[in-house]
Amino acid sequence: PGLNAVAKAAGKLYFGTATDNPELNDTAYTTILDNNRQFGQITPANSMKWDATEPSPGNFTFEGGDVIRDLAKGNGQILRGHNCVWYSQLPDWVAFGNFTFDELIAIVENHCGTLVGHYRGQISLSTTCSNRLVLTTPIVFTFARQMPGMLLMALNDDGTFREDIFFNVTGTAYIPAALRAAREADPHAKLYINDYNIEGTGNKSTALQNLIKELKKDGVPIDGVGFQCHFEVGGVPSTLVENFRAFEALGVEFAVTELDVRMTLPETDELLEQQKEDYQTVVEACLAVPACVGVTIWDFTDKYSWVPGAFPGWGAACPWDENLVKKPAYDGIVIGF
Numbered sequence: 001p002g003l004n005a006v007a008k009a010a011g012k013l014y015f016g017t018a019t020d021n022p023e024l025n026d027t028a029y030t031t032i033l034d035n036n037r038q039f040g041q042i043t044p045a046n047s048m049k050w051d052a053t054e055p056s057p058g059n060f061t062f063e064g065g066d067v068i069r070d071l072a073k074g075n076g077q078i079l080r081g082h083n084c085v086w087y088s089q090l091p092d093w094v095a096f097g098n099f100t101f102d103e104l105i106a107i108v109e110n111h112c113g114t115l116v117g118h119y120r121g122q123i124s125l126s127t128t129c130s131n132r133l134v135l136t137t138p139i140v141f142t143f144a145r146q147m148p149g150m151l152l153m154a155l156n157d158d159g160t161f162r163e164d165i166f167f168n169v170t171g172t173a174y175i176p177a178a179l180r181a182a183r184e185a186d187p188h189a190k191l192y193i194n195d196y197n198i199e200g201t202g203n204k205s206t207a208l209q210n211l212i213k214e215l216k217k218d219g220v221p222i223d224g225v226g227f228q229c230h231f232e233v234g235g236v237p238s239t240l241v242e243n244f245r246a247f248e249a250l251g252v253e254f255a256v257t258e259l260d261v262r263m264t265l266p267e268t269d270e271l272l273e274q275q276k277e278d279y280q281t282v283v284e285a286c287l288a289v290p291a292c293v294g295v296t297i298w299d300f301t302d303k304y305s306w307v308p309g310a311f312p313g314w315g316a317a318c319p320w321d322e323n324l325v326k327k328p329a330y331d332g333i334v335i336g337f
């Protein structure tokens, strides 16, 4: 029936995938991507990032992002915006800029506000149902479910704040500034903090929980948490569910936003079997916690996975192989739901 179909039958909002503009002329690939029984949500891997959307000060370019937006719309898929602020894929004028506090806050506000405002919802569709936002009309593209993955990697693994340009110039002031600007630009957009190595309990997860408590205490808009979930085979944290529940208890929704499970190459039957179990485990954890709205994989095929480029010697991280054939991991997802 398709991964989105089984996810929805299990009560989740969607099963989704990242995609990227250069892949869209591969029709064997887009045939699978465009099937909204397989994917009910898509995330642009790169085309809404800062270097792509504001390459020089105040000059915004949304061509690439708009292509993904139009694709989602045409396919009846939810769009996740990704992302407003993080330390990577910044244009040089931001990464190596020489800013005062006030200047950089204004730059962050303008970037987030313009980006989120450009994709502001045409339709307001959300209603609250058993403590969770659901779409009144599922097969409609809506920015009401558009969820900018904010502030990616604001934290180091030990739970201290990452010393990127934003932190060095503004301390943590850029975080509420970004969130408030985004909320103002689109009151219906779900604002998420999206990070990695926060999937299990530990210092970084605790630090993010503290940050969320503080934002809420200060009345700063924050709706959700994105758990990236870039895992190694056999490396899914055993505290996944416990950790998810801790975030749910803070009153935020959350999602698995970038799931992939990489292995050392060459792939073996044993590794593929363990990978199947790992995908299943993550899906089951989302199912176990009502505040988990959905699961997104970081592209669906090994053909276009970011893993071999980012982690030399590793790969085969996705549920479809390089020839667009389903792997055991696909069945793991289905079984998980």
Ligand code: XIL
Binding pocket: 045, 046, 152, 228, 258, 306
């Ligand atoms: C990755 C993209 O997939 C690559 O194409 C790009 O070269 C680097 O970024 N966490 C994130 C994503 O939040 O934006 C990253 O995407 C993967 C790690």
